[in-house]
Amino acid sequence: MKLGFSQAEEDFRTECADWLQGQMAGEFADIKGIPGLNDEIERRKEWEQQLAAHKWSCIGWPEEWGGRNATLGQQVIFAEEYARAGAPGRVNHIGVELAGPTILAFGTEEQKARFLPGIAGGTQIWCQGYSEPNAGSDLANVRTKARLDGDEWVVNGQKVWTSLAHYSDWIFVVARSEEGSKGPKGITFLMMDMHTPGIEVRPIRQINGDAEFNETFFEDARCPADSLIGTPGDGWRVAMGLLAFERGVSTLGQQMGFRNELDAIVEAARANGLANDPLVRQRIAKAEIGLRLMRYGALRMLSNTDPSQIDGAALTYKIQWASWRRDLGELAMDVLGQEGEITEGEDYEWSMLPNMFLFSRSDTIYGGTNQIQRNIIAERGLGLPREPRGDR
Incomplete structure (x- = not known):
């Protein structure tokens, strides 16, 4: 397992970081760091097309379909720098990370020609x-x-x-x-x-x-x-292949988003003095350790896995990050105190940390609940007897 990056990959990091930071400080500064996927949709569609115009939309795809044929290391780097730059969540994440790779892996040449250009170009969500x-x-x-x-x-x-x-x-x-x-x-x-x-x-x-x-x-x-x-x-085979892509490179970008949230908690704790509370410091340290372990685990998972298959390590990842982020949301609210319970305006548009706390309650549910994930780990990962399922 390789945990570092070559000089060529670090040069690539500089290239994509410079471009992303320039965009977030320039033409698309108005959508930098927006909190929810449902915000500024039309501008974010324009952002998808901007990414496509500069070949940053789906860099892991073959060049003939709008990608850069990027290596795994380059894809990891781009995902990290994307989140580090504060670029908005991808409104076409489902198309770029799930539908596109599934069509590339299982679709016909006619289907590739029909669907991939629109996904890569940011014109089909x-x-x-x-x-x-x-x-x-x-x-x-x-x-x-x-x-x-x-x-x-x-x-x-x-x-x-x-x-x-x-x-x-x-x-x-x-x-x-x-x-x-x-x-x-x-x-x-x-x-x-x-x-x-x-x-x-x-x-x-x-x-x-x-x-x-x-x-x-x-x-x-x-x-x-x-x-x-x-x-x-034969849809089950295709559906399972798609779920393997869901556990792919974008997980590293997701973790960089988690890094931004944890840093915001630390900043809030320093501002209100709770950074001096030994219990709060201990919880922050535990969150930091958990985030680093997730990064190393994700790198191991990506380096050992056929991208169209889910291996044992990948089976554990979803429950790991979902539980960690749920706890992070609780830490955020404990640090913010009463300040995290109020907001300005009639519509109650929450700032990043309260919004993260509220949304993180769903992390352990969507994409497979924690309970179901434990069954999957037991049955598929450990080979334990299947849970009784009636007459199925």
Whole structure:
């Protein structure tokens, strides 16, 4: 495992850091450090296109599809410098980090030509149609149905927690295409235009006042037969490949965002004198140790893993960072005290740390709850007997 970077990679770090910091101090200074994914969407779409114009949108992709064919080390460096510069969260994260790599790995040449240019160019925003009211962390329990009618798929059902569906142009959907099938069998992976008749999006108001999540309803919504990735009934394999990409390089950029949050807590503790409290200092030290351990663990995971497969180390990562950040949110509020419970204005637009505390309550739920993650670690990572699942 390599924990350092070569001189060439450090030169690359300087190149991308200079460009990102210049953008955040110049044309896009107005969206630097904005707290929520639901803020300044139109400007952030412009930012996506700016990234694309300078070949920074999807640097790990092949050059023929708009990338730089960047090495793993370069991708890690860019993710870190992106967060360090205070650049806004990627409004097309789902397209660049999930949909695009999945199409590259499992799609046909025709599908690559159809979808990848729009993702790489920042002109097509994507969302994810996985979770359902009765199939959140248990993806194999999806009930949304897809049936082939001539040269079209007809989709009926409901998805939930669909991030930025109200701004998205496309969605990838896992649906049950074989009548009577259960579990991972009989699932098909489809790509659908969000402007298709029969698709309705309803926002879900969150505890922090934002509404970046949505319910997405499908009522006889149609898409062409060639919209599926893989083959009918083979969607589980594709869906699991996509989840492996979700544990990919962007995790290092995520950690740099965590670094910014921890630094803000330290600054607040110094400002109000709590940095001299031995218990607070101990909790800050514990958070610092946890963040560094996550970094080394993520580097090990990335260096040892086929990017289309989830290995044992990757199985532990989600529960690790979600639990750490939940605790970080509690530390933030304890440091801020009463100051963290009030804000200016009628709409209560929270500053970074209170907003982080409120949003971090969902970290241990979305993307697989902590409880489900423990089952996955036990069964897939440790080979322990499966938990009873009725007649599935």
